[in-house]
Each structure stands twice: as C-alpha cells, then as structure tokens.
Amino acid sequence: MKKILILNGPNxxxxxxxxPEQYGSRTLADVEALCASTAARLGYExxxxxxxxxxxxxxxxxxxxxxxxxxxxxxCVFNPGAYTHTSVALFxxxxxxxxxxxxxxxxxxxxxxxxxHHSYVSPAATGIVVGFGVDGYELAIxxxxxxxx
Ligand code: CA2
Numbered sequence: 642m643k644k645i646l647i648l649n650g651p652n653x654x655x656x657x658x659x660x661p662e663q664y665g666s667r668t669l670a671d672v673e674a675l676c677a678s679t680a681a682r683l684g685y686e687x688x689x690x691x692x693x694x695x696x697x698x699x700x701x702x703x704x705x706x707x708x709x710x711x712x713x714x715x716x717c718v719f720n721p722g723a724y725t726h727t728s729v730a731l732f733x734x735x736x737x738x739x740x741x742x743x744x745x746x747x748x749x750x751x752x753x754x755x756x757x758h759h760s761y762v763s764p765a766a767t768g769i770v771v772g773f774g775v776d777g778y779e780l781a782i783x784x785x786x787x788x789x790x
Contacts (some may be wrong), residue, residue, distance in 0.1 A: 643781060644714045646705045647676045647739075649691040650698055650722035654776075656747075667775045675787045676718070679779045683786050685715060685727050695724055698732045706738025716741030716767070716789050718781040723751070725760045735765035741789045743781040746771045 651670065657668035665757040667675075673689040680687035690701050698721070708714035719742050721731055735742050742765065749772030750757040763769055766783050 642684065643674075643712075644688050644705070644708060645680050645685045645713065645785065646701065646719075646770055647673065647687050647689040647778065647782075648698060648701055648717055648718040648721075649689075649720045650695075651693040653720060653722055654693070665774050672775050672778055675775065675783060676778050679782045683782065685782075685786065687782075691783050695728060695730060698724070699730060702731075702734045702738050702740060702742075706740045709738070709740050714740070715745065716785045718743050718745050718778060718785060719762070719766075720745045720747070720778075721762050725762050726756055728761050732761045732765050735762065741767040741785060743767060743785045744769045745777050745781040747774055748772060749776060752765060 654669055656664055656672060659665050669691060676687040676689060692698055705714050705717055717740055719772055744762050744766040767788060770781040770784065773780055
C-alpha cells in the first residue's frame with residue numbers, strides 16, 4: 642500500500658490544548674486518526690510525523706522524496722506552522738525532492754496578521770488548503786489523491 646506523509650510543524654503538538662478559538666478543540670492525535678482513516682478509505686497508508694525542529698521536517702521530506710521516486714509514496718500533506726512564513730529551506734526541500742506536497746493550514750492565514758499572508762512553501766506546493774479547520778487535512782488528502790493517484 643502506498644504511503645502518504647502527514648507532516649506537522651512547530652507547536653502543532655499543542656493542538657486542542659490551547660487557543661481552541663483559533664485552532665479548534667481536536668488534538669494532534671485526533672488529526673492523525675482522521676488522516677489515517679481518510680487515507681485508508683482511499684487505499685493509502687498515512688504516516689504521521691510532527692516536529693518542532695526545522696531540520697527534522699526537512700529530513701522527513703527527503704526520506705519521502707526517495708520513497709516517492711521508488712513508487713512507494715504518493716505525496717505529503719504538510720502544515721509547516723510558523724515555518725510557512727520564514728523558511729526558504731522548506732521551499733528548497735520540497736523543490737529538491739519533487740515530492741507532491743499539499744500545504745494545509747487550519748486557520749485562514751489570509752484573514753489574520755499580515756506576517757501570515759506570505760508563504761515560502763506555497764510556490765513549491767501542488768495545492769493549498771486553508772481555513773477549513775482540522776477537516777482541511779481530510780480535504781488535502783482527497784485533493785492529493787485526485788491530482789496524483
Ligand atoms: O493555521 C495553521 O494551521 C497555521 O499553520 C498554524 C500555525 C501558525 O503559525 C500559522 O500561521 C498557521 C501555528 C501552529 C501552532 O498551533 C497551536 C495550537 C494550539 C495552541 C498553540 C499553538
């Protein structure tokens with residue numbers, strides 16, 4: 642069964658524990674369970690990874706880039722958290738691996754502070770899902786499968 646990487650960046654381990662008005666009440670474990678069941682329904686295996694360390698996110702993109710080239714991974718749903726707005730290194734990693742990446746944000750970043758309006762990741766992404774809450778992860782998996790299966 643082909644894999645789909647569900648990659649979450651800094652502070653997303655706090656989901657459901659703080660700021661429920663912004664990010665809802667579901668935890669990261671809930672998000673990962675939703676992704677696992679969505680992927681399974683579509684015939685894929687979700688592999689979930691969260692890190693607060695930029696380099697570990699890059700290493701995971703490299704690992705799945707290699708799996709993608711070997712025909713063992715379809716792509717990635719990636720919420721880069723605040724690194725979205727700062728990280729040229731994540732842009733380079735996505736471009737460099739050729740892994741299809743759907744960028745996913747729980748909140749509508751465009752209705753928030755100006756510093757959240759720019760994404761270094763978006764130009765390298767195959768698609769973007771923004772502002773649908775945690776349900777956006779399900780939409781992102783479905784979009785990845787429709788576009789790349
Ligand atoms: O809306 C999103 O998914 C974000 O990627 C979330 C990031 C934020 O920096 C981006 O601009 C938009 C923040 C993730 C932190 O999540 C927390 C969850 C609960 C409590 C505190 C932080």
